[in-house]
Amino acid sequence: MSNNPYDLLGVKSTATDKEIKAAYRKLAKELHPDLNPGDAKAEERFKAISGAYAILGDKEQRARFDRGEIDETGKEKPEQQYYRNYAGAGPETHYYTSDAFGDFGDESDLFSELFRRARSKESARGRGFKGPIRGQDVHYQLKVDFLDAARGAKKRITMPDGSTLDVSVPAGIRDGQSIRLKGKGSTGFNNGPNGDAYVKIEISPHRLYRREGRDILIDLPISLDEAVLGAKISVPTIHGKVNMAIPAGASSGQTLRLKGKGIAAGKSGTDGDQLVRIKVVLPKKIDPELKEFMEKWRSENAYSVRQELEGAL
Structure with missing residues (x-):
């Protein structure tokens, strides 16, 4: 089967967000490892559709895939600008992210319960789930002076835990544009890759320019x-x-x-x-x-x- 995320979920490229979510939910119910213990093929397909939904279920990621900025695994294509890679892409494999489970919120649904367990690293360990889980993406907003945005600059973000994140602001970046810092998001689980950090730029107006x-x-x-x-x-x-x-x-x-x-x-x-x-x-x-x-x-x-x-x- 094609690795294209639309093909993996069985939807057209014109599908609505609702149709994509419904297709993923249906397949995940059939293929979740907790419902298919010991079935390696079902587990592999589950990883594949979860990786597909991690892209198509996120409006920004889906738009970037449609524009050809990222591939079917969510990796940055080398010709894209304004992005700086801080970590290697890792092996050629599909990962699913705990972000993909966030919009299934029916507390009485067994499916939701399975996803709550998959979200928890400790639960995943306890149930013996061994598949790689990609870390969550994190989002920040950075206010930048007009001249720094026009000429380029180095900036530092202090994160909630006190650690810092260095950001290279490229010359000419526009207000509202985001910089992707590969691998600087939440830590992955079971050898899954880290998530990415997205820094949205807010440019301050200048008194002259x-x-x-x-x-x-x-x-x-x-x-x-x-x-x-x-x-x-x-x-x-x-x-x-x-x-x-x-x-x-x-x-x-x-x-x-x-x-x-x-x-x-x-x-x-x-x-x-x-x-x-x-x-x-x-x-x-x-x-x-x-x-x-x-x-x-x-x-x-x-x-x-x-x-x-x-x-x-």
């Missing part, structure tokens, strides 16, 4: 004389300050581009740019000389800047 795709956006205030006469000024970017030429006659809302000063694309793609939106700022106090000059200038050089608005009325 905003992000659109790989581009960085910033509003740049300039003075009246810089707008009229042009200037060369220092502009902050996520990579450090650079000099930029303001053209004479620059207007508020005009956008200038700093090529390649956005989010780095890494090995593939094109680096983002920094888009600088001009904002002309008048002095807080208009002195008499400037006022007199502008009054004379307006009388001789007045021009309309709202023609489009006037035509819309």
